[in-house]
Amino acid sequence: MSPVPRGALIVVEGLDRAGKSTQCEKLCRWLEQEGRRVKHMRFPNRSTPIGKSIDSYLRGETQQEDHVIHLLFSANRWEAAPQIIEHIRSGTTVVIDRYYYSGAVYSAAKKNPNLTLEWAIQPEIGLPKPDLCIFLDISSTDAAARSGFGGERYETSEMQKRVRNLFQELLQKPQNKEMVAVNAGDSMEEVHETMRRLGNKLFEGEGLSKPLKSFDY
Ligand code: ADP
Ligand code: FDM
Ligand code: MG
Numbered sequence: 603m604s605p606v607p608r609g610a611l612i613v614v615e616g617l618d619r620a621g622k623s624t625q626c627e628k629l630c631r632w633l634e635q636e637g638r639r640v641k642h643m644r645f646p647n648r649s650t651p652i653g654k655s656i657d658s659y660l661r662g663e664t665q666q667e668d669h670v671i672h673l674l675f676s677a678n679r680w681e682a683a684p685q686i687i688e689h690i691r692s693g694t695t696v697v698i699d700r701y702y703y704s705g706a707v708y709s710a711a712k713k714n715p716n717l718t719l720e721w722a723i724q725p726e727i728g729l730p731k732p733d734l735c736i737f738l739d740i741s742s743t744d745a746a747a748r749s750g751f752g753g754e755r756y757e758t759s760e761m762q763k764r765v766r767n768l769f770q771e772l773l774q775k776p777q778n779k780e781m782v783a784v785n786a787g788d789s790m791e792e793v794h795e796t797m798r799r800l801g802n803k804l805f806e807g808e809g810l811s812k813p814l815k816s817f818d819y
Contacts, residue, residue: 609639609695610810611686611730612801615703615769616738617762619748620786621793625738626699628794629801633695641689644699645679652678660754668717672709676725679705686730690814702726702817703735703781707768711761719768723819731780731815734804736797737769738786777819 612629614622626642633640648657652674658664659671666674679702689696705726710719742762756765773781784796804810 606693608810608814609690609693610734610804611690611696611698611732611814612804613698613701613703613732613735614738615700615735615781616786617740617742617745617766617769618754618757619745619750620738620740621790622699622738624790625736625793625797626697628790629797630697632794632798633697633801639694641694641696642699643682643686643696645682645701645704646675647678647682650678650681652681660756662755668709668712668714672705672717672722673725675705675709676702679726679729683729687814690730698732701732701735702729703737703769703772703778707765707772708756708761710768711756711764713764719771726817727819729817731817733780733809733814734800735778735781736800737773737781737783738793739766739769739783740786742766744787 614626614629616622623644626644630640630642646656646660647653655664655666656671656674656678659666659674686696686698702723706719706722709717709722742759745762746759756762772778773783782800784793784800786793788796
């Protein structure tokens with residue numbers, strides 16, 4: 603009996619209000635309609651003990667030293683890594699709303715001189731590497747105009763501008779070839795269509811016949 607083909611690991615990234623949650627939902631529904639098994643995940647996963655402390659930090663209820671909260675965000679991914687690997691192995695495609703790209707850029711955007719992008723990326727080395735990372739690109743001004751903006755710790759325009767620049771920096775790096783920028787200022791349907799095209803390209807290509815990679819930097 604031939605082995606079950608592995609699932610794909612697809613990540614959706616971007617600024618707050620770029621449309622990540624909307625598009626992850628649409629992508630999952632589409633993949634299911636295509637007959638694929640899908641698991642929708644998000645980071646931070648606020649339901650675990652580590653996730654609960656991240657949640658209270660993001661809401662401004664608790665304080666954390668910058669490196670400590672950074673490592674908690676990373677630990678929140680590591681605690682889910684075995685589950686991600688198992689889903690992929692058993693043929694389920696995993697769609698994740700934010701991953702280590704957010705992990706690196708939000709911490710580095712704090713301008714703590716001891717917390718550079720290079721430092722921030724290190725704890726992520728070894729995590730399952732996405733086959734495709736869709737960066738929903740939007741200006742901080744356009745994102746701020748969307749409803750719901752402004753509630754949590756990092757939702758200030760200065761922070762969002764720095765985050766966007768750092769995402770652009772990650773996009774330029776040769777080790778992040780799986781990253782693709784999509785104009786998130788387009789309509790929801792247009793963005794979804796572009797994402798479906800990227801999804802089809804991934805499923806039709808050679809990449810998924812190779813084992814899932816680990817992130818290396
Ligand atoms: P994120 O998860 O990136 O923070 P959401 O998917 O929650 O973003 O979307 C933020 C807000 O913007 C929601 O009110 C959503 O309905 C709206 N929105 C999402 N995508 C678009 C789009 N392409 N054009 C206009 N509004 C959008
Ligand atoms: N965030 C998210 C980080 O700072 N580090 C991380 O590793 C991750 C995954 O947490 F401001 C930030 C990004 C954002 C907040 O918001 C989570 P959502 O609305 O749950 O995506
Ligand atoms: Mg969201």
